[in-house]
Amino acid sequence: MxxxxxxxxxxxxxxxxxxxxxxxxxxxxxxxxxxxxxxxxxxxxxxxxxxxxxxxxxxxxQLQQDPSIVNIPASGRYDFTYQLSDNNQIIPIENSNFTQFHFTNHNIQEFTTSPLPSKGFLYVKAVNNIVDEVSFFSILLEGYGYAFWDRESKTNIQNISYNPINLTVTLNQFKFSSDGYPDLYLNGMTGP
Structure with missing residues (x-):
């Protein structure tokens, strides 16, 4: 004190x-x-x-809103892939379950899959139960490296959803674009 x-x-x-x-x-x-x-x-x-x-x-x-009760659901098995627009190969993401969880206040949740760059990782931030940021990194993406998206870009909003009950994120042709690089697409579901 x-x-x-x-x-x-x-x-x-x-x-x-x-x-x-x-x-x-x-x-x-x-x-x-x-x-x-x-x-x-x-x-x-x-x-x-x-x-x-x-x-x-x-x-x-007192809080302005009642606190959330967080129950981490049992671990599931998820299929999660990525693909570059200049290559038809669909690449599965190893260790696609969330391994790190951060809950801030009552309305911000952050999730990360394997934090090992060699395995690639996905970071998702949800605010008020809506996905606000997504980052993806894989060393297999030569030259591409790190991809970032946030809600302010007003793109992809219909291509991503978050279920706050089972803490899963679903991506459907979720697209990262970067000048000078092919588009990167994420597909599938991930969660605990």
Missing amino acids: KYSSDPESPYLFSCSEEGKYSCNNIQLEVDHKTGNSKIKFNQTKIYDIKNVLTLSGTISG
């Missing part, structure tokens, strides 16, 4: 988990269903280099 009554002040009041300046007499209450929270201070001492402050009282807060 850190405190300063003046943001310009060089004095920073704090306490720690243990030791001489431990944070005693603090009670934290969080309602995981609503996101409402409350911190109660009961003669809690915080310190700077020379001074001690004693806190008594309550700080409370």
Whole structure:
């Protein structure tokens, strides 16, 4: 915990988990269903280099939306491929299941398949249950390397969908374009 009554002040009041300046007499209450929270201070001492402050009282807060409950579904088997427009070969993506999950706030979900560049990887970011960004990388794409898409480009929107219940992403002829390179198409479904 850190405190300063003046943001310009060089004095920073704090306490720690243990030791001489431990944070005693603090009670934290969080309602995981609503996101409402409350911190109660009961003669809690915080310190700077020379001074001690004693806190008594309550700080409370609430979320604008109830928090999401995240249940990671059982792992599935997914078929996921890519293809370049100048080559008819359809290449399966190894390890196409999501292996990394990041949940920020109640409305941002990020997923990554194998983070190993040698295997190639797909990154998907969903905001408010709508896909907002997609990145793809494979060392097998000589010269192409890294492909990126975001919703602001207003392309491909009908070619991608996200199911927030089972955390799957479906791509249908999802196209990355880059000047000087053939178009890259992603097809299939991926998820946990």
